Amino acid sequence: MIGRRLGAISEGDLRPFQVDAISPSPPLIAAYLEHRAFLLRLLTARTGRAAEAEDIVQEMYERLASLPGGGETVENIPAFLNRMALNLAFDRQRSGSRAAARDGEWLSANALVDGPEPIAEAPTAEQVASGRQELRLLRDAIDALPPQGKRVFEMHKLQGRPHAEVAATLGISRSAVEKHMAAAMKNLLKRLGRRLE
Amino acid sequence: MVNRPTDTPLDPRLEQAADWHARLQGDADQAVWLAFTEWLEADPSHRRAYDQVESLWRQLAALPAEPQAAIIDLASRRKAGPAAPANRSRRWFLGGAAAAAAALALTLTGRHTPTPLPELFETGQGQRRMVTLADGSSITLNSGTRLSVALSADHRAVVLEQGEALFDVAKDAARPFTVAAGDRLVTVVGTAFNVRHLDRSVTVTVTRGLVDVGDPAGGAKVRLVPGQQISAAQGQPPGPVTAVDAQAATAWAQGRLSFDNAPLPQVLAELSRHYPLPMRAEGAAATLHFSGVLRLDQDQEKLLETLQGLLPIAVVRQGDSFVLSKRP
Numbered sequence: 001m002i003g004r005r006l007g008a009i010s011e012g013d014l015r016p017f018q019v020d021a022i023s024p025s026p027p028l029i030a031a032y033l034e035h036r037a038f039l040l041r042l043l044t045a046r047t048g049r050a051a052e053a054e055d056i057v058q059e060m061y062e063r064l065a066s067l068p069g070g071g072e073t074v075e076n077i078p079a080f081l082n083r084m085a086l087n088l089a090f091d092r093q094r095s096g097s098r099a100a101a102r103d104g105e106w107l108s109a110n111a112l113v114d115g116p117e118p119i120a121e122a123p124t125a126e127q128v129a130s131g132r133q134e135l136r137l138l139r140d141a142i143d144a145l146p147p148q149g150k151r152v153f154e155m156h157k158l159q160g161r162p163h164a165e166v167a168a169t170l171g172i173s174r175s176a177v178e179k180h181m182a183a184a185m186k187n188l189l190k191r192l193g194r195r196l197e
Numbered sequence: 198m199v200n201r202p203t204d205t206p207l208d209p210r211l212e213q214a215a216d217w218h219a220r221l222q223g224d225a226d227q228a229v230w231l232a233f234t235e236w237l238e239a240d241p242s243h244r245r246a247y248d249q250v251e252s253l254w255r256q257l258a259a260l261p262a263e264p265q266a267a268i269i270d271l272a273s274r275r276k277a278g279p280a281a282p283a284n285r286s287r288r289w290f291l292g293g294a295a296a297a298a299a300a301l302a303l304t305l306t307g308r309h310t311p312t313p314l315p316e317l318f319e320t321g322q323g324q325r326r327m328v329t330l331a332d333g334s335s336i337t338l339n340s341g342t343r344l345s346v347a348l349s350a351d352h353r354a355v356v357l358e359q360g361e362a363l364f365d366v367a368k369d370a371a372r373p374f375t376v377a378a379g380d381r382l383v384t385v386v387g388t389a390f391n392v393r394h395l396d397r398s399v400t401v402t403v404t405r406g407l408v409d410v411g412d413p414a415g416g417a418k419v420r421l422v423p424g425q426q427i428s429a430a431q432g433q434p435p436g437p438v439t440a441v442d443a444q445a446a447t448a449w450a451q452g453r454l455s456f457d458n459a460p461l462p463q464v465l466a467e468l469s470r471h472y473p474l475p476m477r478a479e480g481a482a483a484t485l486h487f488s489g490v491l492r493l494d495q496d497q498e499k500l501l502e503t504l505q506g507l508l509p510i511a512v513v514r515q516g517d518s519f520v521l522s523k524r525p
Contacts, residue, residue: 038230038234042230042233047244078227079225079226090251090255134256138260142260156222158260162317163222163224164317168345168356168358174223177223178219178222179219181218181222182216185219185253185254186211186212189211189249190206194211194253195211196210196211196245196249
């Protein structure tokens with residue numbers, strides 16, 4: 001979450017040529033403009049529709065422009081923009097309406113920067129019932145993960161700690177964290193019987 | 198669709214989607230994102246596979262967290278001491294950062310303070326960077342350094358995973374500032390000091406104030422005053438306290454490296470941390486000593502020219518490294 005970055009109020013590189021490089025527009029907007037062509041390609045690939053990709057890229061601009069602080073505290077800006085694009089794409093696809101996507105879920109777009117995201121929308125009673133059953137299944141599936149995989153999964157997904165922190169705490173590499181996370185997700189997909197239609 | 202236990206193997210496209218998803222959650226650079234885009238473009242079913250993974254991911258957000266379970270678990274295992282299974286406790290003691298983090302977590306949970314989410318700072322090869330924390334303290338990261346910072350109401354905790362950093366700590370007696378590096382724990386109130394954590398060894402140098410160096414378990418501490426330094430290899434007791442030129446030891450933060458009659462291989466090892474290509478001394482050049490201050494804001498060729506002007510050496514580029522030999 002962006003709020004997590006607030007510990008650092010300022011930072012600068014000691015190299016003189018970088019100290020002087022103060023960008024005229026907020027860094028996120030500048031990076032967005034530079035990165036726009038790639039965002040369009042990524043979103044076209046993700047949604048399968050060029051027009052939808054255009055809409056999302058435009059929506060990103062509006063959100064970024066209204067972001068307080070101009071994103072000075074975001075560390076890896078291209079990755080931040082890419083994640084935001086994927087989150088918006090998913091939110092819009094699921095909600096099926098532009099209005100719903102616009103209103104509730106900016107937080108979840110942000111949260112993916114380095115942690116878990118809040119649940120995006122209030123479910124119906126029916127969804128709650130079948131959701132509860134599925135959550136129990138998921139809980140069982142997580143409990144059945146191998147010990148280290150379970151530890152990694154819980155720290156990253158359930159406690160919201162970034163990969164780097166999980167790696168540091170457990171004394172393993174970041175790529176090991178990625179592997180544990182991928183293996184855990186495969187395990188859950190398999191146990192839930194998910195398949196491609 | 199859901200409740201269907203299965204022994205059939207997972208669709209390989211779902212496996213790939215899970216792999217991509219995990220990579221993108223890590224610190225993926227733009228090349229990874231491009232490769233991911235190409236994978237999506239390769240087949241329309243890849244998009245649907247990724248939908249499945251992302252939808253499961255979102256669903257998992259509804260699962261309640263078991264806060265800090267893993268860490269409390271580790272800490273209590275440590276408290277169990279010899280009763281803990283041997284393989285587990287070994288892994289535990291090897292993980293220096295883990296040890297430190299767990300020890301801190303133990304203190305924090307004991308005081309019923311929510312553990313703050315640490316913030317990670319990193320520098321690449323040849324990069325230096327200064328960060329100012331919300332409490333007014335500043336940390337200067339040397340080349341190739343990774344550290345995390347967690348500020349809470351009653352504690353300021355840094356874990357120096359790797360590399361070297363110069364700390365200038367704002368005075369706040371109510372919130373001790375600790376730096377965990379390997380199996381060393383440095384505790385201060387308000388002071389300036391340098392911690393170096395490289396090659397499984399930790400060196401602490403004090404430039405201002407008083408610093409206690411101990412271990413996260415609360416074992417014996419050594420108190421350092423300005424101009425003093427102590428080193429400890431991982432798993433070993435620390436060596437003796439030595440007197441050093443603290444200005445020279447922290448000159449890197451001003452973009453300079455200062456050497457006093459240092460063997461050339463040591464000088465080159467130090468310099469190589471700041472430059473893209475490694476440099477080494479060959480033959481008789483390895484017996485040369487160097488005294489002086491080198492500026493790090495020049496590029497590598499220029500630096501080597503400077504060295505050639507100061508020492509009787511010749512420089513040859515061999516593949517991806519520079520080799521220094523003694524001039525006849």
